[in-house]
Amino acid sequence: MQNNIRVKLAVFSILEGKLVIHGDNHLPVTDLKKRESLDSCVSELFDNATGNTLSDFYSEQLYTVDHPFSVVYFALIPHFQILNKVAVFKPINSHKFGHPDAEIVSYALQRLQWKIEYTNVVYSLLPDEFTLSELQTVYEAILNKKLDKRNFRKKMLSLGLLTSSGRKKKGVKARPAEIYTFKSRNPQIVKIFS
């Protein structure tokens, strides 16, 4: 009747326009202590990995596997928020083959790809203020394909998740971009199923 329970975490971030994931050749794992909640266990893992606090970012439970028995989560954090400077983040592609957690990474990516189509969770990969181009870069990194600029902007603005700050990015050697923020930095589902 007694079993060991492990909790595993995939932490995604964006680095130089690429989707990266924490961990060198495996995802961070820890044992769930007796009477410890799943939430606090994941938070601890996240703190170890990033030096930051999970409750300030987006995370969700992915799946539970056995052999060994593990509950798997993923989380999203902007790269500049990773305070743990020895943390290793590697491009998602390097986890494709031969990686012990390759299946998990692949499934997590798929879930993330679905999720960004109908929620605002990418807020958790960006600073408070950003330009539409920066936002588009994040989408392209996650979806692993180029998007059309005009269509992307139309869609994003029509979803009503963004607020224009009225200010513009200064000091760039090109036309300055409008600065946007997310209306809410909590998970919001946008497509209503009637």
Added chain:
Amino acid sequence: MQNNIRVKLAVFSILEGKLVIHGDNHLPVTDLKKRESLDSCVSELFDNATGNTLSDFYSEQLYTVDHPFSVVYFALIPHFQILNKVAVFKPINSHKFGHPDAEIVSYALQRLQWKIEYTNVVYSLLPDEFTLSELQTVYEAILNKKLDKRNFRKKMLSLGLLTSSGRKKKGVKARPAEIYTFKSRNPQIVKIFS
């Protein structure tokens, strides 16, 4: 480090055009035995509940909760396949309030509602042969709303999941309906994300 793991199962079926769920005032649960796989544990639960074999039907893992620690699954079975004649199946609505597993049932229903929009998993609620009206009844029970007959038929046929048998239902006191089968009785995702 040692924790008890439980496995919980929501079994859905269709009875008299209504979505029903197995269990009287709680969902069936069992302890995961040491070194037992999740799959075999769920299969055992399903067998107890229905007298039938899980591998012949559709099931999926839903979520893992703690306090108490449980991995929750749901499964779909046509009513005539329930061989255990003492099994209790109750309409989904009776689980709305005051039910100890109400949250789980509600989440399972939501997942099921999403799933039938882009997969063929309803095969697991129907006999091999069925009419489009019977299929529509199943969709209406799950979605809890009336659907337009013409639009429903157009959509179903265009998805390419069904085969017409060429035969018609005999002995009915109205115009006999064409009999259809599912091309595949394994889970198929129809919307391709390019």
Added chain:
DNA sequence: CCAAAAGTGTTGCGTATACACCCATGG
């Protein structure tokens, strides 16, 4: 011939896609 359920098309609308040029700034 009547009751009961099966079967069948068209139109409008909203959303997704494809596509190319001008604008504002720094150096």
Added chain:
DNA sequence: CCATGGGTGTATACGCAACACTTTTGG
């Protein structure tokens, strides 16, 4: 004045929703 990235509109295609009558059978 040039290089860099920001910003904009239109036309087409496709999927979804609304909507009513005719057909086939059994009794």
